[in-house]
Amino acid sequence: MLHIHIARRVIKGLAVVGLLGLSPQLLALQPDERCDHFTPEKRPFFGDLHVHTRYSLDASTQGTQTTPAEAYQFARGERIGVQPWNADGTAQRSLQLARPLDFAMVSDHAELIGEVEMCNNPDVSGHNSWQCRFYRAWPRGAFYLFNYMAAMRASHLGLCGEDGALCRDAALAPWQEMRDAAEAYNDRSSACAFTTFIGYEWTGVAPPTGGNLHRNVVFRSGEVPELPVSYIDTPGETLLWDALETGCNDSGSGCEALVIPHNSNLSAGQMFALQRPDGSPLDADYAAQRQRMEPLVEIMQHKGASECFYAPGVTRDELCAFEQLPRDNIARFNTPPKPDTGFLRDTWQQGLSQQEQLGVNPFRFGVIASTDTHLGAPGAVSESRFLGHGGDGVPALKAVPPGLPDKLEYNPGGLAVIWAEQNTRDALFDAMQRREAYGTSGPRIVSRLFAGFDLQPELCAAPDMATQGYAQGVPMGSELGPAPVGASLTLLLAAQQDAGVAAQPGLPLQKIQVVKGWLDATGERHEQVYDVAGDPEPQGSVDTRSCATAGTGHASLCTVWRDPDFDPAQRAFYYSRVIENPSCRWSQRLCVAGGVDCSRPETVGEGFEGCCAAEHRPVVQERAWSSPVWYQPATL
Numbered sequence: 001m002l003h004i005h006i007a008r009r010v011i012k013g014l015a016v017v018g019l020l021g022l023s024p025q026l027l028a029l030q031p032d033e034r035c036d037h038f039t040p041e042k043r044p045f046f047g048d049l050h051v052h053t054r055y056s057l058d059a060s061t062q063g064t065q066t067t068p069a070e071a072y073q074f075a076r077g078e079r080i081g082v083q084p085w086n087a088d089g090t091a092q093r094s095l096q097l098a099r100p101l102d103f104a105m106v107s108d109h110a111e112l113i114g115e116v117e118m119c120n121n122p123d124v125s126g127h128n129s130w131q132c133r134f135y136r137a138w139p140r141g142a143f144y145l146f147n148y149m150a151a152m153r154a155s156h157l158g159l160c161g162e163d164g165a166l167c168r169d170a171a172l173a174p175w176q177e178m179r180d181a182a183e184a185y186n187d188r189s190s191a192c193a194f195t196t197f198i199g200y201e202w203t204g205v206a207p208p209t210g211g212n213l214h215r216n217v218v219f220r221s222g223e224v225p226e227l228p229v230s231y232i233d234t235p236g237e238t239l240l241w242d243a244l245e246t247g248c249n250d251s252g253s254g255c256e257a258l259v260i261p262h263n264s265n266l267s268a269g270q271m272f273a274l275q276r277p278d279g280s281p282l283d284a285d286y287a288a289q290r291q292r293m294e295p296l297v298e299i300m301q302h303k304g305a306s307e308c309f310y311a312p313g314v315t316r317d318e319l320c321a322f323e324q325l326p327r328d329n330i331a332r333f334n335t336p337p338k339p340d341t342g343f344l345r346d347t348w349q350q351g352l353s354q355q356e357q358l359g360v361n362p363f364r365f366g367v368i369a370s371t372d373t374h375l376g377a378p379g380a381v382s383e384s385r386f387l388g389h390g391g392d393g394v395p396a397l398k399a400v401p402p403g404l405p406d407k408l409e410y411n412p413g414g415l416a417v418i419w420a421e422q423n424t425r426d427a428l429f430d431a432m433q434r435r436e437a438y439g440t441s442g443p444r445i446v447s448r449l450f451a452g453f454d455l456q457p458e459l460c461a462a463p464d465m466a467t468q469g470y471a472q473g474v475p476m477g478s479e480l481g482p483a484p485v486g487a488s489l490t491l492l493l494a495a496q497q498d499a500g501v502a503a504q505p506g507l508p509l510q511k512i513q514v515v516k517g518w519l520d521a522t523g524e525r526h527e528q529v530y531d532v533a534g535d536p537e538p539q540g541s542v543d544t545r546s547c548a549t550a551g552t553g554h555a556s557l558c559t560v561w562r563d564p565d566f567d568p569a570q571r572a573f574y575y576s577r578v579i580e581n582p583s584c585r586w587s588q589r590l591c592v593a594g595g596v597d598c599s600r601p602e603t604v605g606e607g608f609e610g611c612c613a614a615e616h617r618p619v620v621q622e623r624a625w626s627s628p629v630w631y632q633p634a635t636l
Contacts, residue, residue: 035192047103048378050370061139062395066376068181110228114167204231210331211268262298264342287362300369300414366435366627369414381442403607435477453487460558508553518572540581547584588618
């Protein structure tokens with residue numbers, strides 16, 4: 001039976017590859033074979049796990065026509081049309097990455113795949129329903145109506161039939177197309193040049209706060225459910241985890257999934273609530289299941305950063321102000337952001353408290369970043385070539401120059417970086433499960449962290465630094481402890497600037513910081529930020545009138561840092577933050593290109609009004625955040 005199963009998989013794979021015009025050699029590599037670049041010490045692979053195409057309602061209703069296959073073509077470095085679109089279906093503008101990604105995943109919304117297909121395909125039953133006529137006549141109105149019903153009411157509209165069967169049937173073809181595209185563009189040759197994952201977004205909003213509950217589901221292999229499990233099917237995170245464990249991870253079919261919560265900065269405190277969806281307190285079973293199913297969270301994307309909150313008098317860490325949004329919920333309810341509404345640093349501290357109470361930390365998350373592009377443009381993170389990302393921002397059809405292509409509060413998004421032996425699904429998925437990953441705000445900064453006891457400064461100069469790091473300590477995302485008697489916790493931290501390309505070189509680094517959170521003997525939570533390598537203040541500068549950069553910085557940084565306040569009896573976590581020299585933000589670059597001088601109102605043309613708005617941020621310091629390491633003291 002096993003041989004029959006393998007034969008069917010090969011035949012299916014060959015058929016898909018032939019359909020999309022790719023070489024059958026892409027299916028040659030077997031899961032247990034090594035890529036040409038295999039290295040036991042691991043290397044960083046850069047990718048994007050949050051990508052929407054024409055099958056997401058919030059992309060389709062604003063004119064995005066990019067297919068899943070085209071999204072993967074773009075990620076591999078091919079030029080595609082992105083937006084806006086002419087009547088004949090051709091794009092007025094196109095885009096191409098300066099450097100291909102190593103991996104990507106199309107993550108269209110599960111909840112409305114069937115409705116989008118039904119309303120766009122005349123051959124599907126329900127195409128002429130009033131809901132689909134409304135969708136085609138007033139796409140922006142349909143954006144709000146359909147999303148409200150699916151994400152806030154966990155319900156289909158009437159076009160799906162009483163039990164939703166019509167929309168489930170309509171979803172089969174686009175879900176198969178997503179799977180086929182991922183299978184076809186996954187490079188299985190020994191070059192392992194590009195890896196794809198099959199996945200989707202589970203999209204819910206918590207009533208009555210309007211808090212974002214969105215999560216991306218990532219599958220290890222081509223063995224996936226017949227249809228994605230949506231928020232309509234499972235209106236709560238525990239219901240989603242149960243469904244994935246029952247129908248996938250524990251099914252014996254070879255299916256395996258993990259879940260990544262995203263942009264928790266807009267969750268109104270609901271993404272990491274301290275009670276179950278039914279209001280009951282968290283328990284050890286909940287904590288253990290969450291730790292199994294959600295090893296990573298998204299720390300940065302198009303809709304802001306979720307590391308930490310900044311407000312004068314609330315925190316002394318001014319770098320927390322980076323890409324902070326002016327609200328705390330995705331529904332745009334009129335509530336100001338608060339320090340405890342989904343920011344990860346506070347959540348990691350709550351996890352230490354929960355572990356003391358439950359014996360298991362439900363919030364032991366590593367981090368990645370991604371774009372959340374709604375143009376089918378994975379990895380389009382350049383500040384100098386930002387076209388907007390659609391979705392909740394400026395609709396793609398309206399993002400036409402001249403002027404700013406998106407709302408000032410949004411940004412080009414970030415990248416997921418995974419430390420793995422090779423660029424294959426198995427190796428990358430394993431690394432995600434063990435949390436050996438980090439996120440950047442866009443640049444391809446290389447960041448590494450090992451934790452141990454009494455690591456020595458000589459490691460920075462060692463040719464086998466990584467080998468010794470694994471032998472003497474643990475990498476980012478791991479647990480460490482308890483400490484030997486008399487030992488101190490030490491971190492080996494290394495970073496390299498983005499190498500860039502000839503036309504767009506990377507910027508030097510300013511510094512590496514360590515962020516520590518811990519519980520004292522009374523259970524009170526504390527945090528501290530340490531500058532551990534580089535320059536406390538920027539030695540580089542940027543002229544916002546021309547966006548030219550100047551000054552000095554560091555191509556690479558490395559240090560072995562000893563925690564001066566280490567107490568072997570205290571639970572703690574540590575993560576690194578690598579800071580780049582200042583540069584012009586995307587909005588300022590376009591303002592300069594548009595000839596805007598805010599002291600001369602006559603230079604502020606239509607579409608450039610945001611250049612002179614009070615909330616405009618002309619300068620950005622890009623960065624990379626590591627996954628934490630957690631120190632666990634001896635159990636009393």
